[in-house]
Amino acid sequence: MYNEVRETAKHWLEKGRIDCFIGFSRRVDGSVIPVRITDPADADKLFFGHGCVHNLMSFIKLDDDERTGILLKGCDGRTMVQLIAEGELDRDRISVLGIVCPGLEEDGKLLLKCALCRTNTPPDYDELIHPDGVEIRDNAIEDEELSSIEQLSRAERFKFFMKHFNKCIRCYACRDVCPLCYCRECVTEKSSPQWVEVSIKPSSNAYWNLIRAYHLAGRCVNCGECDRACPVGIPLRILNRKLANIVEEFFEYVPGTSPEITPAMLDFREEDEHQVHGTEKS
Structure with missing residues (x-):
């Protein structure tokens, strides 16, 4: 799954479509951290899987004109759309690699936000990764x-x-x-x-x-x-x-x-x- 993330980020950077890409990386100890890469060679550091809990929209600079590529889960994608609706973000400078989120675990447990997630696919994206076996969900779950x-x-x-x-x-x-x-x-x-x-x-x-x-x-x-x-x-x-x-x-x-x-x-x-x-x- 994360090979597709790496390939897309590398391609976008090599073609000059974006100035940077915001995604996740896994450290030697297995922990996951957000990363911002500008060199296509660094795309091999990207990862997606359990532990990728951060909302990467937190790392978008709203008052900047940097062309940014970003990996977005369903909830993160909704954040982006909300910022656009509020007039705070220019969609034209953002290239979105969406992912149909399978639900994330932390310490071996499914996150509550994932159990309650009403949509696991970003509402807006430029390219979409759909992992095998992951169903697209669009419904509210009993809270x-x-x-x-x-x-x-x-x-x-x-x-x-x-x-x-x-x-x-x-x-x-x-x-x-x-x-x-x-x-x-x-x-x-x-x-x-x-x-x-x-x-x-x-x-x-x-x-x-x-x-x-x-x-x-x-x-x-x-x-x-x-x-x-x-x-x-x-x-x-x-x-x-x-x-x-x-x-x-x-x-x-x-x-x-x-x-x-x-x-x-x-x-x-x-x-x-x-x-x-x-x-x-x-």
């Missing part, structure tokens, strides 16, 4: 983890999330790894007015995590990078998936599916349903 949280009472849910927010050390790894957190100035860094207290305490921790979740509402593609980067194990995925479900229910919008569709939070339609917290839909 038992989220359902279990939804069944709790409001007080129990509050206790659950505050327990996790209290662990937050405000390292901002979740923000820094997220390819959709691209604000030039993060709300946490603003001092006039100061929206988020710098001090690490339950109230400011909760505010930071909630405001980030709201900023990703209708945008998050469930790539799982924030969860993977969090050093204290806060289940950020649960908040993000809940908000994604709400946006899909009320606005019939799924992020990262088409660059032609205006993102839900940038659009207004008079026929949209309106609901006040604590009331029925109307």
Whole structure:
């Protein structure tokens, strides 16, 4: 499978189609790391398989004009499409080598994001690798983890999330790894007015995590990078998936599916349903 990745990257670089290629490489100890290559000879270092969990769109420079080739799984491809829809990325400078993702394992276990993946193929690509025996999937899977949280009472849910927010050390790894957190100035860094207290305490921790979740509402593609980067194990995925479900229910919008569709939070339609917290839909 990774031979096709190597051959395509090498061909694109040799022909001058791209200036660099972003993919994965496996080290001697078996661990996998993202790599950026510019020399066709380095294409032999490329790899794809278990451990390739990173969302490579995190390594795309949005404010650059470098012609970039990139290997994208389904969730990564949705990230690219979402960035294009938001006007942050020029598709013409990106050459996409898509791959029908078989689902990835880490430490011998299938990643939760792969178990919940609704589409394992990038929505947009220039060339596609389809490994033998891997079926193309395009359907939502029952989210038992989220359902279990939804069944709790409001007080129990509050206790659950505050327990996790209290662990937050405000390292901002979740923000820094997220390819959709691209604000030039993060709300946490603003001092006039100061929206988020710098001090690490339950109230400011909760505010930071909630405001980030709201900023990703209708945008998050469930790539799982924030969860993977969090050093204290806060289940950020649960908040993000809940908000994604709400946006899909009320606005019939799924992020990262088409660059032609205006993102839900940038659009207004008079026929949209309106609901006040604590009331029925109307």
